[in-house]
Structures are given as structure tokens and as C-alpha cells.
Amino acid sequence: MITSVSTPVSxxxxxxxxxxxxxxxxxxxxxxxxxxPLAALRTAGAEAFARLGFPTTRNEDWRYTSVSxxxxxxxxxxxxxxxxxxxxxxxxPYTFGGTWPLVVFLNGRxxxxxxxxxxxxxxxxxxxxxxxxxxxxxxxxxxxxxxxPADRDGFTALNAAFAGEGVLIHVAxxxxxxxxxxxxxxxxxxxxGVMSHPRHVLIADxxxxxxxxxxxxxxxxxxxxxxxxxxxAVDDGATLQLLRIQRESPTAFHVGTVEARQGRDSHFMAFTxxxxxxxxxxxxxxxxxxxxxxxxxxxxxxxxxxxxxxHQTRVEHVAPNCFSREAYKGLLDDASHGVFNGKVYVHPEAxxxxxxxxxxxxxxxxxxQIDTKPQLEIFADDVKCTHGATVGRIDEASLFYMKSRGxxxxxxxxLLMYAFAADxxxxxxxxxxxxxxxxxxxxxxxxxxxx
Amino acid sequence: xxxxxxxxxxxxxxxxxxxxxxxxxAGEVHAVMGPNGSGKSTLAQVLAGHPAYEVTGGSVTYNGxxxxxxAPEVRAQSGVFLAFQYPIEIPGVTNAYFLRAAYNEIRKxxxxxxxxxxxxxxxxxxxxxxxxxxxxxxxxSVNVGFSGGEKKRNEILQMAVLQPMLAILDExxxxxxxxxxxxxxxxxxxxxxxxxxxxxxxxxxRLLDYIIPDYVHVLAGGRxxxxxxxxxxxxxxxxxxxxxxxxx
Numbered sequence: 001m002i003t004s005v006s007t008p009v010s011x012x013x014x015x016x017x018x019x020x021x022x023x024x025x026x027x028x029x030x031x032x033x034x035x036x037p038l039a040a041l042r043t044a045g046a047e048a049f050a051r052l053g054f055p056t057t058r059n060e061d062w063r064y065t066s067v068s069x070x071x072x073x074x075x076x077x078x079x080x081x082x083x084x085x086x087x088x089x090x091x092x093p094y095t096f097g098g099t100w101p102l103v104v105f106l107n108g109r110x111x112x113x114x115x116x117x118x119x120x121x122x123x124x125x126x127x128x129x130x131x132x133x134x135x136x137x138x139x140x141x142x143x144x145x146x147x148x149p150a151d152r153d154g155f156t157a158l159n160a161a162f163a164g165e166g167v168l169i170h171v172a173x174x175x176x177x178x179x180x181x182x183x184x185x186x187x188x189x190x191x192x193g194v195m196s197h198p199r200h201v202l203i204a205d206x207x208x209x210x211x212x213x214x215x216x217x218x219x220x221x222x223x224x225x226x227x228x229x230x231x232x233a234v235d236d237g238a239t240l241q242l243l244r245i246q247r248e249s250p251t252a253f254h255v256g257t258v259e260a261r262q263g264r265d266s267h268f269m270a271f272t273x274x275x276x277x278x279x280x281x282x283x284x285x286x287x288x289x290x291x292x293x294x295x296x297x298x299x300x301x302x303x304x305x306x307x308x309x310x311h312q313t314r315v316e317h318v319a320p321n322c323f324s325r326e327a328y329k330g331l332l333d334d335a336s337h338g339v340f341n342g343k344v345y346v347h348p349e350a351x352x353x354x355x356x357x358x359x360x361x362x363x364x365x366x367x368x369q370i371d372t373k374p375q376l377e378i379f380a381d382d383v384k385c386t387h388g389a390t391v392g393r394i395d396e397a398s399l400f401y402m403k404s405r406g407x408x409x410x411x412x413x414x415l416l417m418y419a420f421a422a423d424x425x426x427x428x429x430x431x432x433x434x435x436x437x438x439x440x441x442x443x444x445x446x447x448x449x450x451x
Numbered sequence: 452x453x454x455x456x457x458x459x460x461x462x463x464x465x466x467x468x469x470x471x472x473x474x475x476x477a478g479e480v481h482a483v484m485g486p487n488g489s490g491k492s493t494l495a496q497v498l499a500g501h502p503a504y505e506v507t508g509g510s511v512t513y514n515g516x517x518x519x520x521x522a523p524e525v526r527a528q529s530g531v532f533l534a535f536q537y538p539i540e541i542p543g544v545t546n547a548y549f550l551r552a553a554y555n556e557i558r559k560x561x562x563x564x565x566x567x568x569x570x571x572x573x574x575x576x577x578x579x580x581x582x583x584x585x586x587x588x589x590x591x592s593v594n595v596g597f598s599g600g601e602k603k604r605n606e607i608l609q610m611a612v613l614q615p616m617l618a619i620l621d622e623x624x625x626x627x628x629x630x631x632x633x634x635x636x637x638x639x640x641x642x643x644x645x646x647x648x649x650x651x652x653x654x655x656x657r658l659l660d661y662i663i664p665d666y667v668h669v670l671a672g673g674r675x676x677x678x679x680x681x682x683x684x685x686x687x688x689x690x691x692x693x694x695x696x697x698x699x
Contacts, residue, residue, distance in 0.1 A: 401541070409522075
């Protein structure tokens with residue numbers, strides 16, 4: 001296929017070509033004088049996207065999720081717009097009452113005035129990606145585009161092509177950090193029509209312990225496209241917890257990819273909370289590369305209207321004696337559509353693998369739909385891997401029991417829905433975030449603010 | 452208080468109750484006994500409004516109202532309480548939250564103010580003593596991980612808190628050892644007042660040593676085949692059910 005940057009976009013042009021032109025043009029213009037790690041990633045991304053394009057439903061990993069709505073919408077790259085401003089107090093409802101280090105991206109652009117990363121705990125470095133590319137090129141080059149290479153898939157390629165915004169978080173060895181670093185992505189009305197491609201790099205050195213919150217909120221009901229890639233390195237004996245909270249505008253598009261690589265005896269935990277966006281896709285991929293390490297991937301999705309929410313997990317057991325635990329739960333109302341695909345791949349060397357995966361979904365209306373698929377590929381003979389998926393409706397026996405005590409239909413249903421969601425929220429170790437998400441869930445189902 | 456007249460009910464099209472008539476007045480305790488499959492539990496479930504049962508004939512009047520026309524929660528708010536034979540487990544909802552929600556729904560239906568968690572704790576504390584339950588049980592999920600005896604005590608606790616006018620105990624004694632049985636029976640007896648009533652559904656006479664009935668009814672084949680006083684229960688214990696069924 002031959003594409004030319006100078007050709008005006010005709011109405012008959014394939015939308016992917018438009019993105020491709022944008023990506024190529026951006027990579028060319030923004031590579032000039034860009035720090036080496038970013039320039040390399042952009043070039044690789046533009047090349048990969050030209051080759052891969054957007055995935056189609058013919059691709060097995062995208063069978064239940066059509067991204068044509070994204071491919072057919074023109075967006076302006078966040079990096080080609082100026083950094084906006086916002087009253088800092090506007091963000092208060094989204095910071096969990098914490099005085100934690102905060103990195104704010106407004107409409108896809110790093111907003112230093114809204115961020116507070118000046119007082120960090122000892123041993124933690126939090127840097128804007130562009131700064132890190134200049135000040136720490138060697139460190140960045142070791143991790144950028146490594147666990148999530150630019151040619152992984154179309155979205156990761158597009159993210160690479162537009163690389164520039166993001167944050168590097170580095171926790172030095174043996175540092176145990178009690179407070180999380182919060183990366184808050186905010187979109188307001190002026191973010192309509194913007195696409196942002198944040199790339200975050202999280203590094204926990206040997207025996208370090210840290211947690212990061214990655215959240216997405218919107219202050220206006222506008223349409224935009226977020227396409228994040230988070231690269232995670234959890235070194236030997238380290239523990240990293242990532243809380244992902246997707247509360248985008250109901251008309252937004254969101255693709256969020258996490259790719260982790262784990263060392264010996266490490267533990268990586270990711271919790272994915274998904275209630276926003278018209279169309280969203282979450283990818284959480286981890287490679288258990290060192291012996292004796294483990295991963296815990298949990299999630300809760302609550303969708304309504306015609307929302308589409310897709311969750312993909314991939315746990316690659318490379319080394320022996322590792323464990324993986326996955327529990328995803330969902331509540332689907334109205335005509336919403338959920339997708340869960342949990343891949344567990346056990347290499348021949350990964351003996352004594354202990355894997356457990358569950359996906360439970362409650363359908364709250366007859367038009368709601370879930371496609372759930374465990375996918376176990378096991379090439380070692382001494383392993384224990386289980387999976388289970390349930391799809392159900394509100395339990396009639398429980399409903400009658402509650403009613404027989406005087407609790408009305410509406411409240412009884414709400415309590416049962418909340419209860420269904422609550423046990424996976426229980427797994428969140430950060431109390432403030434856990435309580436905030438419990439409140440969000442409770443309010444969604446009961447309108448009550450206490451429990 | 453309760454007038455059941457020629458009640459017929461079916462499940463999945465299969466008739467279970469085939470013409471039950473029974474009158475319960477305030478201050479009375481009625482025991483409903485009978486062999487397995489006689490329709491005892493169905494009667495209890497139909498009175499509470501279980502949606503799986505279809506009422507195919509007859510009427511039930513409760514304090515002048517058409518009970519069968521009331522939603523299950525409205526029946527409960529009006530003072531009808533069913534202690535379940537198999538109490539339901541509700542993971543994720545604490546006992547305290549559930550019971551307070553029920554208590555407040557009933558208060559709201561009477562136009563009373565709702566109580567907050569602290570006030571509710573005061574309400575619950577003395578009732579816990581009645582059934583020998585520790586307050587820690589309130590912060591556990593409803594019936595989850597409870598022993599058989601704990602589940603039944605939890606039913607009586609709910610009854611004690613909600614203070615029904617008409618309590619229906621569906622085989623509350625089944626599966627209980629003698630100590631648990633005594634606790635449950637003491638709880639029920641402590642709640643007895645001249646203005647409320649109870650229907651005690653049981654397979655065994657044993658419970659009736661502790662909860663003394665004013666009337667005993669024998670249910671068989673979906674009908675009441677014999678009624679009497681507490682001596683009937685003793686006779687059933689001594690002679691079994693066959694002689695009643697034959698006589699019917």
C-alpha cells in the first residue's frame with residue numbers, strides 16, 4: 001500500500017489510512033530533534049501501525065469487539081494541542097482524599113500546575129516521560145518499548161507512534177513505599193475530539209514495594225479517544241500494585257494496555273475497575289519470567305446503556321513455581337455488552353504452576369450480553385490450573401428471602417448487585433481507594449452513600 | 452387475625468394444597484404437623500408469598516386484608532414473618548446491614564423515622580442475648596458460613612427484631628440439637644404476646660415440648676385431616692401418622 005502525507009483525505013479513504021497518515025506525519029515531524037528513546041519508539045510505532053492497522057473482528061483476540069467506531073472517527077492528537085488549564089479544586093472528587101504524589105494529564109497533556117510530585121518519598125522518582133528521555137535516556141531505553149514492543153498490535157503501535165506523554169515511575173531497590181503515586185487522566189469539554197496516547201513506565205527495582213493508581217475521569221460528556229500503554233517491570237522480590245480506574249465519559253473510547261514482566265519471587269497485582277466509555281478495551285498482560293513469582297489480576301466491570309467493555313488478560317508462565325490468580329466480575333445492564341478472555345499460557349519449563357481464574361457476570365436485563373472465554377494452553381505436565389466462568393441473573397431465592405423480611409424489590413435487587421460486586425472490591429489493599437470504589441458501586445446501585 | 456378458606460395451590464402445575472381452611476386468632480399458637488410431602492412447607496411459603504407457588508383457589512384474609520393480593524414485602528411490612536426451613540445465604544451483605552434495611556423498610560411503611568447504624572445496634576443488642584448470639588455475627592455475611600443452628604437462631608433474631616404479628620416457623624426445629632432447640636424455642640416464647648400469633652410447622656412433636664400449641668393440625672395430601680389440642684401431637688409422636696391418614 002502506498003500512502004502519501006500530502007494527499008488530501010478524500011471521503012472514500014479508508015479511515016485506517018487517515019490514522020496512518022497522521023501517525024507517519026507525526027513520527028516524521030516530531031522525531032526531528034526528539035530525544036533518542038522517544039524518536040526510536042515513534043518511528044517503530046509508525047512503521048508497525050502502517051503494517052498492522054486497526055485489528056478487525058477476524059482477529060481472534062478481537063472477535064467480540066469491533067473498533068470500527070474508533071477507526072471511523074477523526075481525532076486530533078493531544079500532543080499537537082497546547083496544555084490547557086483547570087481549577088485545581090475541580091479535581092478534588094477524584095483524588096481519594098489522598099495527599100499522594102499526583103501526576104495529572106489534562107486532555108492528554110501533562111499538566112505540571114495540577115500535579116504535585118515535588119515531595120516524593122525517598123527512593124521514588126516520578127518524571128514526565130519527555131524529561132526522562134532527556135535526563136535518563138539509558139534507563140528509559142532499557143524499558144521503553146520492551147515489555148510492550150511497538151509491533152505488539154495496532155493500538156500499541158499507534159501509541160508508540162504518538163509517544164511523548166506519560167510518566168516514568170522508578171522505585172529504587174529495597175524501598176518500601178506506603179503511599180501510592182496517582183496518575184490522573186482528566187478530560188474536560190475542550191478535550192472533545194482529542195486522542196491521547198499516554199505511555200507510562202513503572203519500574204520496581206529488587207525488593208522494592210510500591211503502588212500506582214492509574215485513573216481516567218471526565219468532567220464533560222464529550223467524545224474522545226484514550227489509548228494508554230503501561231510498561232511494568234517488577235524486579236526480583238519486588239511487589240507492585242496497579243489500580244486502574246476507568247471512568248471515562250460515556251461517549252468516549254478507551255483502550256488501556258498493561259504489559260508487565262516479572263522477576264524471581266516478585267508479585268504484581270492489577271485491579272481494573274471499568275464503568276466508563278462507550279467502547280473500552282482493557283489488556284492486562286504479564287510474563288512470569290522469574291521462578292517463584294506470582295500475579296493477581298482482578299477486575300470489576302459495571303456497564304449499562306449500549307456500553308461495550310472488553311477485558312483481556314494474558315498470563316505467561318515462563319518460569320517454574322509461579323502462581324496466578326484472576327477474578328473478574330461484571331454487572332451488565334440494559335443493552336450493554338461485556339467480553340472477558342483470560343489466557344493462561346504455561347511454557348514447558350514452568351512446572352508447578354498454580355493458576356486459578358474465575359469470571360462471574362450478572363446480567364441485569366434481557367438485552368445485556370457477555371462473551372466469556374477462558375483460554376488455557378499448557379505445555380508443562382506438573383501444573384495445577386483451574387478456571388471457571390459463570391453467567392447468571394439475580395438469585396430469585398435471595399430476592400424472595402429479602403422481600404420476606406420487608407425489603408422491597410428495588411432495594412433487594414440493589415443490595416444483591418452491590419454484594420456481588422463487593423467481594424472483588426475487597427481485594428483492593430488501598431483502603432481509601434477501596435472505600436471510594438465501594439461508594440461508587442453503592443451509589444450506582446442504591447443511591448445511598450453509606451454502608 | 453388469619454382466615455384461610457379452602458386454599459388451593461400448585462407448583463409447576465402440580466397441585467399441592469387441595470383445600471385448606473384454618474383460622475388463627477390473636478394470642479394463639481397453632482402447630483401444623485404431617486408426614487413428608489403433605490404440603491406443610493408449601494402452606495408456609497404460600498402465606499409468605501413465594502413466587503414459585505401458584506394459588507389456584509380459595510382465599511386468605513389477614514387482619515381484614517386480602518393477603519394473597521399483597522406482594523411478599525408488603526406482607527412482611529404488615530407483620531407476616533416466615534422463618535425459613537433453609538435460610539438463604541447472601542454473600543457480601545452483612546447481617547447488620549440486611550437486618551437494618553428490613554427494620555427500616557418496615558418502619559418506613561408505618562411512617563416512622565429510619566434508624567441509623569448506631570441506633571440500630573441498640574435495638575439488636577438485647578435481641579442477640581435472647582438467641583445467645585454474639586454481636587460479631589452481625590458483621591458477617593447473612594448466613595454465610597453459619598452452622599445449621601446458627602442459621603436458625605439468626606431467623607429467630609430477625610423475628611425478634613422485626614416483631615411480627617403473625618410468625619410462621621417452617622420446620623425451625625429440623626436439624627437442631629436439643630440445646631439449639633431450647634434456645635430457639637425460648638426465643639419464640641419470649642416474643643409471644645396476646646396480640647400476636649404463631650403457626651409452627653413441624654415434623655416432630657419434640658419442638659412442642661417447648662413451644663406449647665393451643666391447636667394441632669395434621670396435614671396430609673394437601674388437606675387438614677385432623678385437628679385437636681396439644682395431646683394430638685403426643686399421640687402422633689406415640690403412634691405415628693398412619694392411623695390419622697387411615698381414619699381420614
